[in-house]
Amino acid sequence: MMRVAMYYNNDRVLVEEMPVPPIGPGELLMRVHACGICGSDVLEWYRKDSVPLVLGHEVGGEVAAVGEGVIAYKIGDRISASHHVPCNTCHYCRSGHHTMCDTLRTTHFDPGGFAEYVRLPAINVDRGVYPLPPEVSYDEATFIEPLACVVRGQRRAGLSPGQSVLVLGSGVAGLLHIQLARALGAGRVVATDVLDYRLEAALKFGADFAFSSDDVSGRLRQVNGGRLADLVIACTGVPQALKQALKVVERGGTILFFAPAPPDYSFPLPFNDTFWRTDVTLTTSYAGSPADHHLALELIRSRRVSLEGMVSHRLPFGEVGMGFQLVSRARDCLKVIVHPQR
Numbered sequence: 001m002m003r004v005a006m007y008y009n010n011d012r013v014l015v016e017e018m019p020v021p022p023i024g025p026g027e028l029l030m031r032v033h034a035c036g037i038c039g040s041d042v043l044e045w046y047r048k049d050s051v052p053l054v055l056g057h058e059v060g061g062e063v064a065a066v067g068e069g070v071i072a073y074k075i076g077d078r079i080s081a082s083h084h085v086p087c088n089t090c091h092y093c094r095s096g097h098h099t100m101c102d103t104l105r106t107t108h109f110d111p112g113g114f115a116e117y118v119r120l121p122a123i124n125v126d127r128g129v130y131p132l133p134p135e136v137s138y139d140e141a142t143f144i145e146p147l148a149c150v151v152r153g154q155r156r157a158g159l160s161p162g163q164s165v166l167v168l169g170s171g172v173a174g175l176l177h178i179q180l181a182r183a184l185g186a187g188r189v190v191a192t193d194v195l196d197y198r199l200e201a202a203l204k205f206g207a208d209f210a211f212s213s214d215d216v217s218g219r220l221r222q223v224n225g226g227r228l229a230d231l232v233i234a235c236t237g238v239p240q241a242l243k244q245a246l247k248v249v250e251r252g253g254t255i256l257f258f259a260p261a262p263p264d265y266s267f268p269l270p271f272n273d274t275f276w277r278t279d280v281t282l283t284t285s286y287a288g289s290p291a292d293h294h295l296a297l298e299l300i301r302s303r304r305v306s307l308e309g310m311v312s313h314r315l316p317f318g319e320v321g322m323g324f325q326l327v328s329r330a331r332d333c334l335k336v337i338v339h340p341q342r
Helices: 122-127 144-157 172-183 196-204 216-223 239-247 271-276 290-301 317-329
Strands: 002-009 012-018 028-036 058-066 078-081 117-120 129-131 165-168 189-192 209-211 229-234 249-257 281-284 311-316 335-339
Touching (some): 002 317, 058 117, 144 172, 144 249, 172 229, 209 216, 239 249
Parallel strands (some): 249 281
Antiparallel strands (some): 028 058, 028 117
């Protein structure tokens, strides 16, 4: 038997027991040493039709058992893994849109990263396992998946060296966007948030300026040579921020909507002012491909993206419920990591 964190809602995450999943040919059993709590883990509206379930996809651990036919890995190997992997052969994959693949949207861990052990299906082992270099810790490995999503997002947005970047929302995703924009040669990087401790974090992790969400366009012009932002990255799905993004992008600029909005949310776009007269590009990004994960791992290994100080809480497994409450309520936390072996 093994311990798992069974999710019912953000205020009811219980440590329960279930059998260790048996593995078959081509599969791996992973002993999970660290699993990060993602913002998507606490979207109750997104999970309500699937509960109870074991969540967790930002993982670092070691190989505990090897299925028949697996030759690339051995017991004791330090690894991270993707919970969603593409088929690599469908129309979407061949077009470079791997995260739109139907296979990617149906693959998953068994049961989930908030468990002492996870079964990695053969397709995940084939194209979604990432050996960890000695200099990358298990805690740092939990950033591979979220950083891969950020890598794909900024590639979709077409960030060019020297461009000004405005990040709306300075949670963990926003901080990673700030770091990657810096690594890719962004000129001026500005961040916003409604919480002071996140604004302080934005400055620590590379933003030139960080301020509250009031009068963003006016303050942005003050610090950006009288111009709005070439690239706006909305790392929050709060409707006010989504509408705000349209008002703070420069002519010829791009808006990347990185976070999901509330269910069934929509808003009208001022077509002439937003598109016809200003040549603004709107784009979105969902998840990351295996190639994005490999690049994210290298960015972490090389310290081109710095994670030092981004983890605010490291919790033993018995406190996983408190971790979900911290993240869901944004209670003075940045990255919250759970250690299932503790």
